[in-house]
Amino acid sequence: GDSVTQMEGPVTLSEEAFLTINCTYTATGYPSLFWYVQYPGEGLQLLLKATKADDKGSNKGFEATYRKETTSFHLEKGSVQVSDSAVYFCALSGSSASKIIFGSGTRLSIRP
Amino acid sequence: GAVVSQHPSRVICKSGTSVKIECRSLDFQATTMFWYRQFPKQSLMLMATSNEGSKATYEQGVEKDKFLINHASLTLSTLTVTSAHPEDSSFYICSAVSGTGHEAFFGQGTRLTVV
Numbered sequence: 001g002d003s004v005t006q007m008e009g010p011v012t013l014s015e016e017a018f019l020t021i022n023c024t025y026t027a028t029g030y031p032s033l034f035w036y037v038q039y040p041g042e043g044l045q046l047l048l049k050a051t052k053a054d055d056k057g058s059n060k061g062f063e064a065t066y067r068k069e070t071t072s073f074h075l076e077k078g079s080v081q082v083s084d085s086a087v088y089f090c091a092l093s094g095s096s097a098s099k100i101i102f103g104s105g106t107r108l109s110i111r112p
Numbered sequence: 113g114a115v116v117s118q119h120p121s122r123v124i125c126k127s128g129t130s131v132k133i134e135c136r137s138l139d140f141q142a143t144t145m146f147w148y149r150q151f152p153k154q155s156l157m158l159m160a161t162s163n164e165g166s167k168a169t170y171e172q173g174v175e176k177d178k179f180l181i182n183h184a185s186l187t188l189s190t191l192t193v194t195s196a197h198p199e200d201s202s203f204y205i206c207s208a209v210s211g212t213g214h215e216a217f218f219g220q221g222t223r224l225t226v227v
Binding site for chain 1: 118146153154155156158161205207216217218219220221
């Protein structure tokens with residue numbers, strides 16, 4: 001079945017460092033890919049998405065490119081801030097109105 | 113973007129009682145809603161898929177008699193945890209799929225503590 005594998009955390013970086021969180025997927029067909037962020041004590045917020053190969057999703061300085069050839073959707077940010085500390089989930093959605101499959105989540109902590 | 117409201121955000125109940133959690137899509141109609149459970153420091157595990165006007169589809173290992181799901185309208189789905197036990201304590205999150213079906217919007221989550 002469909003699955004998402006993402007980099008295990010926790011990841012601790014200094015402010016202004018470069019961030020990469022790896023995510024790869026297994027799916028039949030052409031899924032949509034997402035990154036969700038969960039701040040402490042809150043629900044999930046959609047961070048960015050891409051619906052077809054070579055699409056780049058971007059938001060709040062974060063980017064991820066849908067790479068069909070490597071079945072990857074790695075999350076990157078050039079300069080992280082303390083406020084980026086959260087748990088990040090990579091996810092995929094298959095056909096219309098299908099369920100979302102989540103990766104295990106990566107906890108990110110940014111030191112001032 | 114679309115808004116999904118989940119209520120209550122926190123609830124504490126006694127062992128053996130039942131708790132109802134509501135999930136509402138505020139500005140769109142959602143024919144499908146999903147219920148997830150999240151244990152501390154773990155990912156979200158899908159519990160069931162809720163379709164308006166029909167019975168919910170439960171994931172393997174989820175007790176349908178314990179976690180009652182009702183999706184009576186296009187904007188409301190409810191999850192009732194019956195005869196709750198301390199091991200049911202968790203963070204429950206709902207999501208609703210928009211008309212295009214490719215993006216899900218999440219509620220704020222409900223932290224259930226059974227004492």
